Amino acid sequence: MCPPIVSSYRLLLLSSPPPIVSSYRLLLLSSSPPIDSSSYRLLLLSSPPPIVSSYRLLLSSPPPISSAKHRNSYEAWLAGRGLMLSPFHLRWQTTAFNRLFAYCSRLNPHGLYLWFNSGVVFGVVAMVGSVVLLARTLQQTLAQMTSDDPRMAGQQALQVVVPGVNLPTSQLLYFFSALLLSGVIHELGHAVAALREQVRVNGFGVFVFVVYPGAFVDLFTTHLTLISPAQQLRIFCAGVWHNFVLCLAALGFLFLLPILLFPVYSTGGGALVTEGSPADGPRGLSVGDLVTGLEECGVRGVEDWAGCLSRLAISPQTGYCIPTASLQPSWAHGRAYKRLDGTLDCCSNSSLTDLCFSYTSPRDKEREYACMPVRKMVTGTPVCQRDSDCLAKEQAGTTMCVTPSLENQTRFIRVTHPPDTHMLFVGYPPHLQYSVSLTNFVPRFTFLHLDLPVYVVSLSGALAVVNSVPCFALDGQWMLNALLEATLVSVVTDRQRRELIGFFLLLGGSALLAANVALGLWMVTAR
Structure with a gap:
């Protein structure tokens, strides 16, 4: 067993030379010339402390270990792998794709020249x-x-997307995948165009900012400043041009889906609910339900769904043929009263199962009202607009046409989605139309989804539009600067004036984009 540390120091002390005081005494005795004792006192006082004190100091305060070495090693490890980490931002850059970009830039030079010139026109x-x-x-x-x-609602061509607010969490994987794909294609256009114009590409990378993924290319700035404005335009416009082409390709794919996906998808059998909505519930519309009808209007797809709801919104309220014996006057449930808009109600406002119906009394031909359990009365019941419609279907005097007594512009609609019972909707038809997401494609297998190409169309198109805006830090800034340099040199010869014109145009575009984003966020989150 090793001796304790204190004993080690004692052993070292015993084997050490005699104290410094003894050394001075020996020197004093052996010196031949007389020496002033004050000098020795001064020398003794200015000498270092005894060895014992030195060992005590070493034992009590060991030198601290610096963390700079570990920090430098960590930073070197990140840099060696092309990683950069900062708050809310993770970035990775590599040169592994430079050969691919160079190969693409050498394919059919004349074709690429026409291709990127088309991109300038589009940009x-x-x-x-x-x-x-x-x-x-x-x-x-x-x-x-x-x-x-x-x-x-929903008429804006561009809308702010907030995950978890107006983007269901079940769609996040498709949304982020489409966003990353659109970003990669965008930067691919910049890289190939830059190499074609003899601008060096330092590397390509991807990043995640907060939760949004993206891509970027690192171009050699000195080369960019040496080429002509026309060449710069071909580089700066290439990104939005490739996004536009990707949008067209995805849109064409969607149009061809009924043919391409016939073995695994079916169409024409109804409109499939694709995500949760306010209409969800035990007897509502859930994800995977197939809507086949709205009242007597058949639904074979999303177009029929929208058309039927539009017609129901402007048509008179549908009536139902009810047996005369089941009708009870309103006095049995409370006297009918007028609403603020002049319509009548005869049921309690808190009732979730009953609805007020109006009908024409067969005796005095006046309008009467009855509060009845709505689901029981309309399940499997023929529709009508007047009593004669019921008389034509049943024996005379056994049924009559009753109509829900609702507020103006409010409709009662039966939504058919077999094998479940009808969903009964009371409200404004456009609310139902815009709150339920549907698709024409019904998968023959449960693991198939069609959300990715839809998001590619919307996101790639949005990137093409937004990046074209003359706004600071977007492609539109560099596109505008190159365009002004290419077109205004002979008109505005002073470079500072051209830059001032570009600055005010960029300021206006930035303010316009910021206003759209701010109001869009407010509409999505605060309203």
Whole structure:
């Protein structure tokens, strides 16, 4: 067993040379010339402390170990793998794809020249069109903020997407995958165009900011500044051009889906509910339900769903043929009373199972009202608009046409989704139309989904539009600067004036985009 540390120090002390005091005494005795004792006193006082004190100091305060070495090792490890980590931001960069970019830039030089020149034309048109579209979207958002008409909801061409608010969590995988794919194709266009214009690509990478993924290419800035404005335009417009082409490709794929996916998907059998909605519930519309009808209007797809609801919204309320014996006057459930809009109600406001119906009395031909259990009365019941419709179907005098007594613009609608019972909806038809997400494609197998190409179309198209906006930090900034340098050199010869014009245009575009984002977020989250 090793001796304790204190004993070790004692052993070391015993084997050490004699104290410094003894050394000075020996020196004093052996010196031949007389030496002033004050000098020795001064020397003794200025000498280092005894060895014992030195050992005590070493034992009580060992030197601290610095963490700089570990920090440098950690940073070197991240840099060696192309990683950069900061708050809410993770980035990875590599040069592994540079050979692929270089190979693509050498394919058919004349074809690539025409391809990227087409991108310049699209980029310039998209820059102007994006400003018009943002202005129109801002106008629609302001109009929606001041109106309660549900038909105005969802009319904006561009909408802010907030995961968990207006994007279901079940769709996050498809959303982020489509967003990353659109970003990669966007940066691929920049990289290939840059190499074709003899601009070096330092690397390609992907990043995650908060929860949103994206991609980027690192271009050699010095090379960019040396090429002409026309060459710069071909590079800067390539990203939005590739997003537009990807959007068209995904859109074409969607149009061909009925043919391509016939073995695994079926169409024409109804509209399939794809995500949860306010209409969800034990007797509502759940994910996977197949809607086949709205009242007597057949639904074979999403188009029929929208068309039927539009017709029901403007048509008179549908009536139902009810046996005369089941009718009870309103005095049995309380006297009918007028609502604020002048319509009558005869049921308690808190009733979740009963509904007030109106009908024409066969005796005095006046309107009477009856509060009845709605599901029991309308299940399997023929529809009608007048009593004669029921008389034509049943024996005279046994049934009559009763109509739900509802507020203006409110409708009672039976939604057929076999094998479940009808979903009974009371409200404004556009509310039902815009709150339920449907698709025409019914998978023959439960593991198939069609959300990815839909998100590719919407997100890639949105990236093409938004990145074209003349806004700071977007592609539109560099596109605008290159465009001004290519077109205004002979008109505005002073470079500072051209830069000032570009600055104010960028300021206006940035303000327009910021207003759309701010109001869009408010509409999604606060309203």
